[in-house]
Amino acid sequence: MIEKDVIIIGGGAAGLFCAIEAGRRGRRALVLEHAGQVGKKIAISGGGRCNFTNVNASAANFISANPHFAKSALARYTPADFVALVERHGIAYHEKKLGQLFCDGSARQIINLLLAECNDARVEIRCGCRVRRVERGDKFRVETEQGSFASASLVVATGGLSIPQLGATDFGYQLARQFNLRIEPxxxxxxxxxxxxxxxxxxxxxxxVSLDAxxxxxxxxxxxxxxxxHRGLSGPAILQVSSYWxxxxxxxxxxxxxxxxLTLILERQDSESELANVLGRHMPRRFAQAWCKxxxxxxxxxxxxxxxxxALAAKLQCWQITPAGTEGYKKAEVTAGGVATSELSSRTMEATRVPGLYFIGEVVDVTGQLGGYNFQWAWASGYAAGQFA
Ligand SMILES: Cc1cc2nc3c(=O)[nH]c(=O)nc-3n(C[C@H](O)[C@H](O)[C@H](O)COP(=O)(O)OP(=O)(O)OC[C@H]3O[C@@H](n4cnc5c(N)ncnc54)[C@H](O)[C@@H]3O)c2cc1C
Known part of the structure; x- marks a missing residue:
């Protein structure tokens, strides 16, 4: 049995960040990652350039049964804090739009940053390490394929269910259930x-055809x-509303x-031209023609x-489409819902009824909008738990 101070299950954005913070406090931190490498989602994020934060991030950019829950952690680790870290590592970045910050080079740079910080903070990382069972006595006992580990603090950072091919599992939710913690669907x-x-x-x-709408x-x-x-509706505005649908x-x-x-049409009411020609000046011509058809x-x-x-003016201004469903976890960038925030301290991310057990990142019922908010939540919740675990 190997003893540690903090065991973190999941070597993604939140888990690694928490480990760094715990390690900096002199805690012996161990990250257990079941995939062959850490940070797989970071590697493919933001089209390979990682939209690592959003300068405008506030609790208003997150969906949760308790819209106030994220405030505390977001206030204690801000986008400016992460940007300072990125700059310290000499990583060039740019704002693409709407406060979204991306690496100029590659998302790999963010993974390297996290690994370098883990190294400085003496964090131990074990990849290819599947957790079989967790038991709680005076400490948490974690049974894995690589042996048994014990720690006073256990941090669950296993992420959501999206993109199972990258290693997503429901282990975090299972663990929450094991300890009788409520989960938002x-x-x-x-x-x-x-x-x-x-x-x-x-x-x-x-x-x-894409269209500004x-x-x-x-x-x-x-x-x-x-x-x-050819499968339905997509594009950034659709991805955004899908989280509320x-x-x-x-x-x-x-x-x-x-x-x-209405004004647009009435101004040309005497014209021999068709609506598609008028609309073609305000939207892609092909879209205007197909829509008018x-x-x-x-x-x-x-x-x-x-x-x-x-009727046409009303439809242009409010074209109602009722979707059949979504493309599911295979295509979802994130998972909404998760471990209920009412079970956790917003200051520490610790389960109020299970001292020593923490949940951070996407496994928690805090879901960011598109645009770097989900990573900011991973950093901020990881930071919060890392100060206490
Ligand atoms: C294609 C795509 C692009 C994205 N782009 C962006 C972006 O640009 N900006 C942004 O803010 N967000 C983006 N996101 C969302 C963002 O990646 C996630 O919200 C974020 O990674 C969540 O961090 P996390 O640490 O909670 O979970 P994850 O990063 O998913 O990490 C969880 C880790 O736990 C491991 N794990 C799972 N189960 C177990 C287990 N039983 N035992 C051990 N380990 C386990 C997983 O293998 C994984 O490494 C994107 C998501 C996707 C899918």
Whole structure:
């Protein structure tokens, strides 16, 4: 039996960050990772460039049954703190848009940063180490394929269910259940939406064209590109609203977010041109044509009745589509839901009813919007637990 002060299950963003902080305090920290290497999700994140934080991150960018829970950790480890660390490691970065910071080079640089910090903090990392069982006596006893380990603190950083091919497991949730901790139902988030077959067939001509739109659903609205694909709806605005979408609800798309559609049509009401030509000046021409083929009567603007004009304007401003579902965990960037925040201290991430047991990162019911927020939560929650574990 090998004794440590802190055992961290999961060598992803949150687990490694927590280990660094615990190690810095002089705690003997051990990371157990079942995959062959740590940080696999970091490696593929942000299209290989890792959108490692967002300068605007605040609790408003996260979904959780308790919207206040993330505030404490986010305030104690901020995007500026992580940026300072990135700069200390000489990693060049840039803001792509909307406060999203990416490496100029490769996501691998962030993994190397974490490994270098782990090394400095004397963190031990064991890869290819599957945890079989956890028991709690006066300490936590962790049975693995590489032997038994014991520690006073156990940190669960096993992430969510997204992308099982990268090593995602439900082990963190199982462990929560073992200790009778409540779990908010999990669901794929930041995920493309699928359409009923009939809708998909109708929209096939719109497929492949992206469009700047305002997508809204479940009280949230995002202005970014949407994309109709041969499987359904995607693009950043759709991924964003997918996290707020509930089965059976429509998604509303404003195709002219900067323009009053009714005024636009009425200004050209005397024209012989068709709506598609007018819309083609405000959105990709192919999209305008395919959309009008679906919804506009085949006549000139002059021939449209007032009723038709009003209906078309309303549809352009609020095109309602009811998805059939999502593309699931295989395509989801994150998992919404998870270990209930009501079970955890927002200051330490420790389970209030199980002293010494901590949950951090995506396994917790705190889910970031698209744009570097999920990593900021991994750093901030890892930092918080790392000060106490
Ligand atoms: C394609 C993609 C791109 C993304 N891009 C971004 C981005 O650019 N910016 C951003 O902010 N977020 C991004 N995300 C989300 C982000 O990667 C996650 O939110 C973040 O990695 C969560 O960190 P974590 O440490 O909680 O979990 P993870 O990083 O998933 O780490 C969990 C670790 O635990 C290990 N593990 C699981 N089960 C066990 C077990 N039983 N025993 C031992 N180890 C176990 C896993 O192998 C994994 O290494 C992206 C996600 C995906 C899928």
């Amino acid at each position: 999990t669901r794929p988030a930041l995920v493309p939406l699928t359409l009923p077959a009939a809708t998909q067939a109708r929209l096939s001509e719109l497929s492949g 305002l997508a809204s659903c479940g009280g949230a609205a995002f202005r970014e590109n949407i994309l109709v694909t 509930q089965q059976g609800e429509p998604v509303n798309l404003n195709l002219l977010p900067d323009t009053d559609a 679906l919804y506009a009567p085949p006549k000139s603007l002059r021939q449209l009745t007032e009723r038709e004009i009003a």
